[in-house]
Amino acid sequence: MIYYKRNIADLIIERLSSERLIVLTGARQTGKTTLCEDIIPKELKLSCSYFTFDDPDERLRFKSSAVSILENIDTALVVLDEVQKIPEIFDPIKYVVDRQKKKPAEHKNRFILTGSSQLLLLKNIKETLAGRASLFNLYPLSLNEICGGSREQLLTTIWRQKKITPFVSNAAALINAESMRQFIQKREEHQKWGGYPEVWLRHGKAEKINWLRDYRKTYMERDIGDVGQVADIDLFVLAQKILCLRTAQILSLSEIARDIALSVNTIKRYVSLLTATFQCCLLQPYFENTSKRLIKSPKIYFTDPGLIRIIGGEDGIGHGAAYETWVFTEFLKWKQIQPVEPEMFFYRTSSGMEVDFILKGEGVLLPIEVKAADRVSAVDSRSIGAFMSEHKKAAPFGIIVYRGKEAGEVNKNIWAIPDWLLFA
Numbered sequence: 001m002i003y004y005k006r007n008i009a010d011l012i013i014e015r016l017s018s019e020r021l022i023v024l025t026g027a028r029q030t031g032k033t034t035l036c037e038d039i040i041p042k043e044l045k046l047s048c049s050y051f052t053f054d055d056p057d058e059r060l061r062f063k064s065s066a067v068s069i070l071e072n073i074d075t076a077l078v079v080l081d082e083v084q085k086i087p088e089i090f091d092p093i094k095y096v097v098d099r100q101k102k103k104p105a106e107h108k109n110r111f112i113l114t115g116s117s118q119l120l121l122l123k124n125i126k127e128t129l130a131g132r133a134s135l136f137n138l139y140p141l142s143l144n145e146i147c148g149g150s151r152e153q154l155l156t157t158i159w160r161q162k163k164i165t166p167f168v169s170n171a172a173a174l175i176n177a178e179s180m181r182q183f184i185q186k187r188e189e190h191q192k193w194g195g196y197p198e199v200w201l202r203h204g205k206a207e208k209i210n211w212l213r214d215y216r217k218t219y220m221e222r223d224i225g226d227v228g229q230v231a232d233i234d235l236f237v238l239a240q241k242i243l244c245l246r247t248a249q250i251l252s253l254s255e256i257a258r259d260i261a262l263s264v265n266t267i268k269r270y271v272s273l274l275t276a277t278f279q280c281c282l283l284q285p286y287f288e289n290t291s292k293r294l295i296k297s298p299k300i301y302f303t304d305p306g307l308i309r310i311i312g313g314e315d316g317i318g319h320g321a322a323y324e325t326w327v328f329t330e331f332l333k334w335k336q337i338q339p340v341e342p343e344m345f346f347y348r349t350s351s352g353m354e355v356d357f358i359l360k361g362e363g364v365l366l367p368i369e370v371k372a373a374d375r376v377s378a379v380d381s382r383s384i385g386a387f388m389s390e391h392k393k394a395a396p397f398g399i400i401v402y403r404g405k406e407a408g409e410v411n412k413n414i415w416a417i418p419d420w421l422l423f424a
Contacts (some may be wrong), residue, residue, distance in 0.1 A: 026138035027278035052081040066092035090128040140195030194306025248321040286345035323372035
């Protein structure tokens with residue numbers, strides 16, 4: 001069986017060395033079961049018991065005697081899969097974890113809980129497992145993981161050093177032509193088909209499309225039923241498509257409600273269902289006054305290019321919006337594996353000047369512009385330059401992510417870096 005190295009695995013393994021309860025959420029079919037049942041136990045050399053609550057018989061068994069079952073598991077690691085399907089399990093887990101505190105380390109179980117629903121899972125964690133659980137998300141494969149994940153990403157180096165060194169401008173030149181060709185080829189496939197592991201195990205366009213269509217059907221039939229009641233599934237499908245066609249745009253609930261002839265509250269609930277099941281994300285605007293972020297409209301991004309093609313149609317999404325969405329998903333996957341996860345925003349002024357992404361860390365802002373082109377020039381750096389002028393101390397440099405082959409400084413302290421070089 002083919003395993004892709006998951007960057008988040010090292011973080012989970014490190015956390016399990018000191019903590020006993022991990023919660024791993026993520027969309028269905030992102031590889032949670034493989035990671036938890038196969039990869040992590042082997043890396044830690046731990047015996048493992050696996051239970052899935054997709055099985056209705058297992059749900060009934062645990063509902064009737066969860067404490068007894070959990071206390072009699074003799075393996076070092078216990079994986080409880082799809083726990084959002086049995087919210088009654090959280091109190092017994094809390095009870096067992098607390099009771100084991102006084103036991104010797106060799107007699108304590110370590111637990112990994114997984115779920116495909118963020119909303120219900122986090123609600124129950126807040127109520128019963130607050131302070132006891134470490135939370136992680138598993139997204140579809142990143143470009144770095146598709147390419148092997150064996151080296152530190154250039155983006156990580158830049159973020160850690162808080163500057164761009166001369167190495168960056170030479171980095172592309174140091175990669176031989178064949179390696180560059182392979183990176184670019186992987187990027188093209190990744191932007192076209194997304195990152196679900198099963199898609200990468202399929203051969204040919206027809207197989208990939210059929211899997212993605214089946215995935216979407218399964219999502220409608222199972223995941224939506226897990227997180228909330230939808231009275232008219234056809235209207236939900238229509239809303240999903242219209243929202244998908246607006247990926248990388250400012251989210252206007254009233255506009256979408258008017259187009260579909262539904263209430264704003266219904267569209268708001270549909271967006272909540274889509275975010276709860278990891279199908280889309282909302283990106284908030286950047287303001288130095290934090291309270292302002294709460295009252296301004298976010299941008300909406302769908303989280304997988306392959307599903308976007310299935311939901312929106314082959315020609316439904318513009319090239320620029322599709323590319324910006326892909327770059328967003330790469331930042332989303334990258335930032336959660338950093339020692340201290342940076343915040344991410346977009347920036348837009350009342351006059352219409354916009355910077356696609358702002359990464360915010362301790363005392364630093366990194367403005368990032370996205371260009372779906374093979375070449376960029378100084379003209380493409382104007383928005384970043386304006387932002388840097390307004391935030392001279394916090395934003396000493398900026399980046400333009402683009403589709404080309406060369407890295408270089410296009411304006412003072414503003415660098416154009418090819419996407420494959422930055423992420424892969």
